[in-house]
Amino acid sequence: MAKRKKKEMTMELKRSKWSQLLASILVNTIYAMQNFPIMLLNSLLAPLSFLIVITFVSHGALLSVAIEGAFIMTMVSAGMALQADLSHLKNDMKVQDMVVSSPTSAFMYIAGMGISEIIYFIPNIFILSILAVLFIHVSIQAALVITAVMAIMFVFSIALSFLLSTFTQDIIQGWAFTTLVSTLLSTIPPVYYPITYIPMPYQYIAYLSPTTYAAQIAQSASGFLAISPMQFAIDWIVLILAAVVMFIIAAKKTRWREI
Amino acid sequence: MAESLVCKNLGKTYKTGSNALRNINLNIPTKGIFALIGRNGAGKTTLVRILATELLQTKGSATINGFDVVKDADKIRQLIAIVPQEGRIIPWTTPRQMVISYLLYRGFSYKEAKQRADESLKKLDIVKYANTQSSHLSGGIKRKALVAAVISSEAKIIFLDEPTTGLDPISRADLWDVLKEMKKDRFIFLTTHYLEEAERLADKIGVIEDGKLFALGTLQELRKKIKYEYSVEVFGKGAKIKPKTGEVVTGLDEHKQIFTTAKEANRLSKELIKKGIRFSSNPVSLEEIFYYIVKRSIDTDRKNGEEKEKGDDYGA
Numbered sequence: 001m002a003k004r005k006k007k008e009m010t011m012e013l014k015r016s017k018w019s020q021l022l023a024s025i026l027v028n029t030i031y032a033m034q035n036f037p038i039m040l041l042n043s044l045l046a047p048l049s050f051l052i053v054i055t056f057v058s059h060g061a062l063l064s065v066a067i068e069g070a071f072i073m074t075m076v077s078a079g080m081a082l083q084a085d086l087s088h089l090k091n092d093m094k095v096q097d098m099v100v101s102s103p104t105s106a107f108m109y110i111a112g113m114g115i116s117e118i119i120y121f122i123p124n125i126f127i128l129s130i131l132a133v134l135f136i137h138v139s140i141q142a143a144l145v146i147t148a149v150m151a152i153m154f155v156f157s158i159a160l161s162f163l164l165s166t167f168t169q170d171i172i173q174g175w176a177f178t179t180l181v182s183t184l185l186s187t188i189p190p191v192y193y194p195i196t197y198i199p200m201p202y203q204y205i206a207y208l209s210p211t212t213y214a215a216q217i218a219q220s221a222s223g224f225l226a227i228s229p230m231q232f233a234i235d236w237i238v239l240i241l242a243a244v245v246m247f248i249i250a251a252k253k254t255r256w257r258e259i
Numbered sequence: 260m261a262e263s264l265v266c267k268n269l270g271k272t273y274k275t276g277s278n279a280l281r282n283i284n285l286n287i288p289t290k291g292i293f294a295l296i297g298r299n300g301a302g303k304t305t306l307v308r309i310l311a312t313e314l315l316q317t318k319g320s321a322t323i324n325g326f327d328v329v330k331d332a333d334k335i336r337q338l339i340a341i342v343p344q345e346g347r348i349i350p351w352t353t354p355r356q357m358v359i360s361y362l363l364y365r366g367f368s369y370k371e372a373k374q375r376a377d378e379s380l381k382k383l384d385i386v387k388y389a390n391t392q393s394s395h396l397s398g399g400i401k402r403k404a405l406v407a408a409v410i411s412s413e414a415k416i417i418f419l420d421e422p423t424t425g426l427d428p429i430s431r432a433d434l435w436d437v438l439k440e441m442k443k444d445r446f447i448f449l450t451t452h453y454l455e456e457a458e459r460l461a462d463k464i465g466v467i468e469d470g471k472l473f474a475l476g477t478l479q480e481l482r483k484k485i486k487y488e489y490s491v492e493v494f495g496k497g498a499k500i501k502p503k504t505g506e507v508v509t510g511l512d513e514h515k516q517i518f519t520t521a522k523e524a525n526r527l528s529k530e531l532i533k534k535g536i537r538f539s540s541n542p543v544s545l546e547e548i549f550y551y552i553v554k555r556s557i558d559t560d561r562k563n564g565e566e567k568e569k570g571d572d573y574g575a
Contacts, residue, residue, distance in 0.1 A: 019372070031349075100313050258313060
C-alpha cells in the first residue's frame with residue numbers, strides 16, 4: 001500500500017506513453033473485434049469489394065492495377081474510418097472528454113487511434129500482399145514507392161479525419177462527412193484503373209483529389225501507366241504538399257479542448 | 260501550494276449567445292466532497308467542464324491547487340479524473356476492459372491496470388459483471404463501471420457530473436458508501452440534482468441557478484440563510500394563507516411554501532386542518548433551502564427588473 005502511494009506521488013515521471021498508445025489500440029480495435037467479430041469482416045470487404053468489381057468488369061485485365069489501388073484505398077479507408085470512430089467516442093460515449101481530462105495528450109490519443117486503424121486493416125493488407133505476390137511482379141524500388149504513397153495517404157486521411165471529428169456534433173453528421181470524403185478520396189479518383197480510362201474533360205475533376213496523384217505515382221512506378229518524369233515529379237510534389245497542408249490545418253484548427 | 264479550487268469572476272458565454280456561467284467566485288479546499296446543486300441547465304456541467312480542462316471559459320480565471328486551468332492544463336490533467344454527465348461505457352467493451360483502457364490512458368502498465376481494475380470493480384460490487392459485454396448490462400452497472408474507472412486511478416481530484424442519475428436507490432446508496440470512503444484521501448467535486456445526495460455526502464454545498472452561484476457553505480451554514488427553521492408546504496391552488504411570522508414563496512404551479520418559526524408552523528397546521536387543506540409541516544431540508552434560495556433570488560431579480568450582473572463572493 002505504502003509502495004503504491006509512493007509510486008503515485010511520482011506518477012508524473014512514470015507514466016508510460018506506450019500504455020497510452022495501447023489503450024486506443026485495445027479500445028478501438030482489439031476489444032471491438034473480440035466482442036463484435038463482424039467488424040473484422042467489414043474491414044476486409046470495404047477495399048476488396050472494389051477490387052473484385054473492377055476485375056470482373058475488365059475481365060481480369062485490370063487485376064494488377066486494382067490490387068495496387070486496393071493497397072492505397074486500404075490506407076485511405078483506415079484513415080477515414082478514424083473520423084467515424086473519433087466522432088462516436090467523442091459525441092456518443094464522451095470517452096474523449098475522459099481522455100482530455102487525463103494525462104494523455106491529443107497527439108498520443110490520435111497516434112494510438114491512427115495505429116489502431118492500421119491494425120484493424122492488417123488482415124486486409126495481408127490478403128492484398130498475397131495477391132500482389134501472385135499477380136503483380138514489381139521491383140523492390142516500386143514496392144518502396146507504393147509503400148511511401150500509402151503512408152502519405154494515411155497521414156493525409158488521419159489529419160482530415162481528426163479535423164472533421166472535432167467539428168462533428170453527432171454520429172449522423174459524422175457519417176455524412178465520411179460519405180462526402182469517401183466520394184472525394186475514393187470514388188472520383190482513378191485508383192483501381194489508370195486515369196486514361198476517364199475521358200476528357202472529366203480527368204480534371206479527378207485531379208482535384210490527392211488520391212489521383214497517389215495512384216498515378218504507384219501505377220507509374222510499377223509500369224502500369226506511362227507518364228513523363230516531369231509529371232511524376234509534379235505528382236510527388238502535389239501529394240506531399242496536400243498531406244503537409246492538411247496536417248498543418250488539422251494541427252491549427254482541431255480542438256482538443258472545446259471553445 | 261494552495262490546496263484549493265478557486266474561481267474568480269468565471270464566466271462562459273457560448274457562441275449561441277447563451278450565458279451559461281456568470282461571474283462565479285468560489286474558493287473551496289480540495290478535500291472532502293463538494294456538491295454543486297442546481298436544476299437542469301443551471302450551469303453545473305459547464306463549470307465542471309471548465310475546471311476539468313475540457314472547455315475554455317470566456318471570462319475570469321480558475322485555479323486548482325494553484326494551477327491555472329488554461330495555462331497549466333497539462334499539470335492539472337495529472338491530478339484530475341472525470342465521469343462526464345453523459346459518459347457511457349463503450350458498448351463493445353466489458354466493464355473490466357473499460358477500466359483497464361482508462362488506466363492505460365493514464366499511463367499505467369497493463370499489469371498494474373489489470374490489478375487496479377479488479378480492485379475497483381470489487382469495491383463497486385460489480386465483479387460478477389466484469390466480463391459481460393456492456394451492451395448487455397443495465398444502465399446502473401454501466402454507470403458504476405465508469406465510476407470504477409476513475410476511482411481506480413491515482414487522481415486526487417475527481418469530478419463526478421451527476422454520477423447517480425439512472426441508478427436505483429440501492430445502487431445509489433452503494434455508490435454513496437464508496438464516495439464516503441474515497442473522500443478520506445481525495446477531493447470529489449460532485450454535481451447533482453438529488454438534494455438528498457448532497458445532504459448526505461457533501462462537506463460543502465454550492466447552489467447554482469441560471470449560471471450564478473447563489474449560496475455556498477456547509478448544510479448548517481445554508482440552513483442559517485433561512486431565518487426560519489420550519490417549512491409548511493400547502494398543496495392545491497388558491498389556498499389563502501397569511502402567516503403571522505415568516506415568508507411565503509409561491510411556485511410557478513401556485514403551490515405555496517411557508518418558511519416560519521416552529522410555533523407559527525404549529526398554529527398554521529391547526530388552521531389548515533380546520534380548513535381541510537392538504538399540507539405538510541417539517542424542519543427545513545436542503546431541498547427547501549435550495550427552493551428558498553433560488554426562488555427568492557429569482558423573485559428579487561424580477562422585482563429589480565433586471566438580472567444581477569455581478570455574482571457574490573464565496574470563500575472557503
